[in-house]
Amino acid sequence: MYLSLDLQYFAQEKTEKATPKKKKESRDKGQVAKSSDVNTAIILLFSFLFFMFIGSYMVEQLFIMAQFTFTEYLLTDLSEENVGAMLTEFLVQMAITMAPIMLVIILAAIFSNYLQVGFLFAPEAIKMKLEKIDPIKGFKRIFSIRALVEFLKSMLKITLVGIVTGGVLWFFLEDLLRLGLYSIEEGMSLIGNLIAIMGLGVALLLIFLSILDYMYQKYDHEKNIKMSKQDVKDEYKKSEGDPLIKSKIKEKQRQMAMSRMMQEVPKADVVITNPTHYAIALKYDDSNMDAPLIVAKGVDFIALKVINVAKNNDIMTVENRPLARALYDQAEIGDQVPEDLFKAVAEVLAYVYRIQRKI
Structure with missing residues (x-):
């Protein structure tokens, strides 16, 4: 008794690099090499740079709003109209104060995404798919090599961020011990400068780590879209036509x-x-x-x-x-x-x- 075997089943290992057509199809589906750490790092960097140069403006606006509140609204009657007017005024002032930093964050997020994948519109990536809520696949994603790598990355980032912030605090330890001798304005200025320095240090550290993460994500993406030799042959037949x-x-x-x-x-x-x-x-x-x-x-x-x-x-x-x-x-x-x-x-x-x- 003899059994017939199709030898093509033994050659389905994905060892070939993805063709340009395969890469384009993956990109159209939203499957691209992208690191969320790059977004986080660039947003932090832009935000703290903004605070260093424009932070005094925001603090001044907050002081003006507090001063106006205690001088104008402290003795105001608590009627429905007055409370509504106060809330409206507060919301407008907060919007004016927070609008610049929100704009900077939005621009940083757009820039970081464009830096990684360029201009990409992939509506298929946000389509509702039942497989996305499949508990079995979700369990596999949680307990997988990729999840382990992400956990180790998170622990490494937490450790390094702690080292950077601790180093900054240690460097300014004498100033912090004398904080009780400073005026409120001087103390707030010192604390603001320390926060900005720590933020920039953490942002620069995360940019370095995000570059490594992006390289890993690119390698992992290239690995996931690899093709078998049979896939390459089938694609060639579809694009060029059957040779026969x-x-x-x-x-x-x-x-x-x-x-x-x-x-x-x-x-x-x-x-x-x-x-x-x-x-x-x-x-x-x-x-x-x-x-x-x-x-x-x-x-x-x-x-x-x-x-x-x-x-x-x-x-x-x-x-x-x-x-x-x-x-x-x-x-x-x-x-x-x-x-x-x-x-x-x-x-x-x-x-x-x-x-x-x-x-």
Whole structure:
């Protein structure tokens, strides 16, 4: 008893790099190499840079709002209209104060995404799919190598962030111990500067880690979209067409071209031969042609077919080996005879016309 096995099942290991078509399809689905750490790092960097340069403006606005509240609203009657007006005023002032930092965060988020994947609109990535809420697949995602890598990355980031912030606090320890001797304004300025320095330090650290993470995400993405050799072959067939079908189409085209050429042979004036290896059929009409025209040509088997068609239709054949070879090499079907062969072809046609007049 024998069992038949399809050997292609043993070659389905995905070892080939993704083709440009496969990469484009993955990109259209929203499957791209992207690190969320890059977004976090760039947003933190832009935010704390903003606080360093524009933070004094925000603090000033908050002080103005607090001062206005204690001077104008402290003795105001608590009526429904007054409370509504106060809330509206507070919301407007908070919006004016927070709008710049929110704008910076939005621009940083857009920039970080564009830096990684460029411009990408992939509506398929946000489509509702039942497989996304499959508990079995969710369990596999939680307990997987990728989840372990993410956990180790998180622990490493927490450790390094703690080291950076602890280092900044240690460097400014003397100033912090003297904080009780400072005025409120000086103390707040010191605390604000420390927060900005720690934020920038953490942001720079996360940018370094995010570059490593992006390299890993790119490697992992390239690995996930790898293709098997059979996948590459199937894609080639879809894009270029089945080679067998293409060969049949070409064969059919050759047959049709051969048929059209053979239909022109009976209209020729003469067929110049080699005598059996080459055959070139010429036609000339002095009323509408400047030079003789090549209506058919061929070598070996096709040459024999041209000669047989010519004989069956009483078309003269003239043996001239050098001329037949030169015409075959220098001109194509539908071309006029080259100028350097005019004299030789003219002699052949004159000979043919003399024989036909005698007949």
